[in-house]
Amino acid sequence: xxxxxxxxxxxxxxxxxxxxxxxxxxxxxxxxxxxxxxxxxxxxxxxxxxxxxxxxxxxxxxxxxxxxxxxxxxxxxxxxxxxxxxxxxxxxxxxxxxxxxxxxxxxxxxxxxxxxxxxxxxxxx
Amino acid sequence: xxxxxxxxxxxxxxxxxxxxxxxxxxxxxxxxxxxxxxxxxxxxxxxxxxxxxxxxxxxxxxxxxxxxxxxxxxxxxxxxxxxxxxxxxxxxxxxxxxxxxxxxxxxxxxxxxxxxxxxxxxxxxxxxxxxxxxxxxxxxxxxxxxxxxxxxxxxxxxxxxxxxxxxxxxxxxxxxxxxxxxxxxxxxxxxxxxxxxxxxxxxxxxxxxxxxxxxxxxxxxxxxxxxxxxxxxxxxxxxxxxxxxxxxxxxxxxxxxxxxxxxxxxxxxxxxxxxxxxxxxxxxxxxxxxxxxxxxxxxxxxxxxxxxxxxxxxxxxxxxxxxxxxxxxxxxxxxxxxxxxxxxxxxxxxxxxxxxxxxxxxxxxxxxxxxxxxxxxxxxxxxxxxxxxxxxxxxxxxxxxxxxxxxxxxxxxxxxxxxxxx
Numbered sequence: 001x002x003x004x005x006x007x008x009x010x011x012x013x014x015x016x017x018x019x020x021x022x023x024x025x026x027x028x029x030x031x032x033x034x035x036x037x038x039x040x041x042x043x044x045x046x047x048x049x050x051x052x053x054x055x056x057x058x059x060x061x062x063x064x065x066x067x068x069x070x071x072x073x074x075x076x077x078x079x080x081x082x083x084x085x086x087x088x089x090x091x092x093x094x095x096x097x098x099x100x101x102x103x104x105x106x107x108x109x110x111x112x113x114x115x116x117x118x119x120x121x122x123x124x125x
Numbered sequence: 126x127x128x129x130x131x132x133x134x135x136x137x138x139x140x141x142x143x144x145x146x147x148x149x150x151x152x153x154x155x156x157x158x159x160x161x162x163x164x165x166x167x168x169x170x171x172x173x174x175x176x177x178x179x180x181x182x183x184x185x186x187x188x189x190x191x192x193x194x195x196x197x198x199x200x201x202x203x204x205x206x207x208x209x210x211x212x213x214x215x216x217x218x219x220x221x222x223x224x225x226x227x228x229x230x231x232x233x234x235x236x237x238x239x240x241x242x243x244x245x246x247x248x249x250x251x252x253x254x255x256x257x258x259x260x261x262x263x264x265x266x267x268x269x270x271x272x273x274x275x276x277x278x279x280x281x282x283x284x285x286x287x288x289x290x291x292x293x294x295x296x297x298x299x300x301x302x303x304x305x306x307x308x309x310x311x312x313x314x315x316x317x318x319x320x321x322x323x324x325x326x327x328x329x330x331x332x333x334x335x336x337x338x339x340x341x342x343x344x345x346x347x348x349x350x351x352x353x354x355x356x357x358x359x360x361x362x363x364x365x366x367x368x369x370x371x372x373x374x375x376x377x378x379x380x381x382x383x384x385x386x387x388x389x390x391x392x393x394x395x396x397x398x399x400x401x402x403x404x405x406x407x408x409x410x411x412x413x414x415x416x417x418x419x420x421x422x423x424x425x426x427x428x429x430x431x432x433x434x435x436x437x438x439x440x441x442x443x444x445x446x447x448x449x450x451x452x453x454x455x456x457x458x459x460x461x462x463x464x465x466x467x468x469x470x471x472x473x474x475x476x477x478x479x480x481x482x483x484x485x486x487x488x489x490x491x492x493x494x495x496x497x498x499x500x501x502x503x504x505x506x507x508x509x510x511x512x513x514x515x516x517x518x519x520x521x522x523x524x525x526x527x528x529x530x531x532x533x534x535x536x537x538x539x540x541x542x543x544x545x546x547x
Contacts, residue, residue, distance in 0.1 A: 053479045056174065056463035056544075060456060060484070061533075063540045070529075070536030099516035100486055100500055100533075107482075107502045107513050 039083045043118065045111040046079075051119030054112055058120075061100075066125055076125030082117035156183040157473040160242055160252040162232040162411055164188030164216060166195075166455040167258030167443030169545040170462035171469070176223040178470045185226040185250060186219070187242065193546070194285040197455040198538055200319065201490055203282075203293055204326030205333075212285070212538075218547035232259075235415035237436045254469050257417060257424070257433070258442040258458065259409025260284070261315050264422070267405040269380035269389075278383040279400040282323075283315060295399045296327060301335035303398025306388045308343045308378045310403045313423070315444050315453045317350035318499070320403060322489040325355065327401075328363035329492060341395060342369040343388065345377040345405075350452075351489060351499055357520045358491035378402065408445035415439065423447045429481045429505035430468035431461050440465045450512045451503055457485045459541055464505075481505030488534030494524070496531030 058074070066073035074082065088096035089105035096102070108116070159175050161168045164186045176184045194213045201207040219225040231245035235257075241249045263281060265271045271279070282292040296305070305327055309320035324340055331338045348371070349355075359367045376391035381402055388395045388402070407413075407422030417424040417435045424441040425434040431446065433439040442465055443458030451457045460483045471478035486500030501515035518530065 050479055053467055057484045059544050060459055061537045061540045064543050069539050070532035103514055103516045
């Protein structure tokens with residue numbers, strides 16, 4: 001009887017352990033899937049003419065011919081990457097803490113972000 | 126464009142005359158005309174964005190100078206971090222690559238009803254839309270004894286070029302142990318952090334070359350932009366060299382005597398080796414001639430387009446405009462220019478007009494590898510341009526972060542000058 005209880009408890013613990021492990025392993029995967037979906041939804045709103053107009057406010061600092069000097073070039077980078085970086089800036093995470101860019105990112109609507117990312121992705125690096 | 130035959134052309138011309146509608150100049154083979162007064166960050170950028178936005182608009186810039194020295198970064202020249210050449214730009218790309226007609230003359234008057242600009246050397250230029258971006262003029266009459274002539278001995282150096290070179294030469298000529306007076310102006314004025322970055326750059330030069338010298342700052346205000354950051358830098362890098370005196374202590378500069386290099390406040394006369402007197406300012410004189418200014422001396426604008434509130438065919442960009450909450454800066458002018466260019470293209474070609482979004486960031490170099498910044502995003506509001514969010518560097522930041530900020534400033538300079546001059 002005692003043995004049975006012991007086995008039962010062990011079984012229960014195993015199930016809890018397995019569930020916990022599965023949750024730990026599965027959550028990042030789910031998050032990644034959410035992020036991909038979110039990026040795709042943002043890019044689906046891209047309006048290229050609006051993006052070209054808004055980009056005028058970016059090239060004051062990000063050199064129009066992709067020259068790097070203190071400020072990284074952004075021309076020709078994949079649109080999905082650009083959206084992800086700006087989402088990181090919106091939350092000031094993953095070392096994306098430069099206050100100038102955090103400030104820019106938090107003012108962009110999804111449509112504006114998608115439009116900008118699409119515009120810069122189409123420029124020559 | 127489809128070519129019209131003679132009959133179609135006559136019919137079109139007749140219809141236009143009969144209905145009194147504005148002539149569709151594009152169809153008749155003539156381009157719409159944008160004339161831009163001023164070839165700085167506001168004028169240069171607007172001209173370039175309109176020219177690259179449509180082949181159907183003929184763009185001209187009226188600018189007396191053949192080369193433009195930027196006011197931003199001219200403090201770095203005083204500090205020895207930049208040459209004057211490296212902050213001086215030609216208009217060659219604007220004319221060669223963008224087909225912009227450079228008219229090196231002075232705009233002396235504007236006939237808003239007739240849509241004509243009168244030029245200093247005679248002749249007129251017709252426009253469909255006009256951009257007025259003349260920057261600032263000095264209100265010399267606010268300081269007794271100060272004038273354009275007195276400014277050759279006591280430079281303001283707040284319009285870059287000869288004035289900046291004069292100030293630099295005076296700093297190089299002064300003896301160790303002398304007093305440099307810097308007199309920042311009352312609000313509003315071009316480049317709010319500029320006088321205090323200048324104090325850093327002059328101190329940087331003096332510390333290395335004339336370490337017994339002093340800088341006295343006779344301010345017309347009681348507080349200033351990035352104050353905590355500048356005062357931190359003054360203490361950290363130039364301890365004991367700089368004395369900042371607010372208006373509540375001295376009453377500000379009341380008079381100057383250029384012959385004897387004396388700067389006079391309510392209670393005191395300071396004998397200066399070098400006197401950098403930056404007076405109160407107003408919109409460049411052509412803005413007033415054109416009837417675009419309010420009693421304040423600055424030009425009210427529609428916050429969604431930078432269109433003048435005095436004349437719907439005219440846009441005012443940059444320092445001359447009342448664009449608060451935006452500061453008067455080269456970055457602001459460049460940002461406003463892109464909103465204005467979009468509105469001008471919508472007027473002249475029927476292209477899409479987008480919402481007004483603006484930005485300003487101002488980097489200041491306070492010492493070698495030590496930069497700070499302040500900035501904000503803006504939008505067109507109901508009555509004025511409004512801040513959507515802002516940021517500022519913090520005191521006590523790491524040396525690495527400050528070095529990175531200083532390097533960012535260099536990157537910005539390369540970016541904005543490319544955006545203005547092509």
